């Protein structure tokens with residue numbers, strides 16, 4: 001039976017980086033709600049503007065809208081896929097149960113666990129390529145040439161608008177209140193596995209890919 005693999009963890013835990021590696025190496029599609037919302041950035045609609053404002057402030061987009069984009073994006077998948085950044089609330093977790101039933105898939109949850117003190121550096125040091133979405137970190141994974149993508153030498157890396165201190169603290173607070181309780185829920189229902197998100201990318205990748 002194909003699976004929905006949910007990567008769960010605080011902002012900055014490295015879910016996106018690991019999901020991208022899994023996609024590249026195991027050919028499992030990575031579906032990131034954050035990326036999909038960021039792609040709306042250039043749309044000139046009231047909805048896109050509203051999403052942009054919520055993201056910049058470090059808040060959460062509504063469950064209904066978030067679920068809609070997840071459903072539209074995943075209904076066309078034929079096999080297993082990875083969700084990065086969804087679910088984030090109890091309401092979304094409930095919607096995911098329904099979706100998994102409809103799509104005849106099981107849910108596997110992998111928590112990427114990382115100490116709080118590590119997160120701030122990861123978030124403020126994070127840079128990404130606007131073209132290929134490759135994620136760098138000026139402290140842990142710098143590009144070969146300063147501020148330029150290794151794969152797109154003509155492209156300057158960007159710093160996410162919500163990786164500033166005020167938005168980060170709001171995102172961490174929301175994570176503790178809304179998302180962390182989901183970890184207990186998946187634990188109780190026997191679907192949670194945990195990996196240590198500290199250390200080098202390859203070691204973390206190996207721990208995750210062993211579970212999949």
Ligand code: AMP
Pocket residue numbers: 011033034035037054055056058059060061062066084085086087088092162171
């Ligand atoms: P991320 O790239 O996963 O850190 O997401 C960036 C931002 O997109 C979040 O801070 C939220 O504003 C929004 N977002 C991403 N995923 C969700 C979700 N599942 N529910 C609500 N908002 C989300």
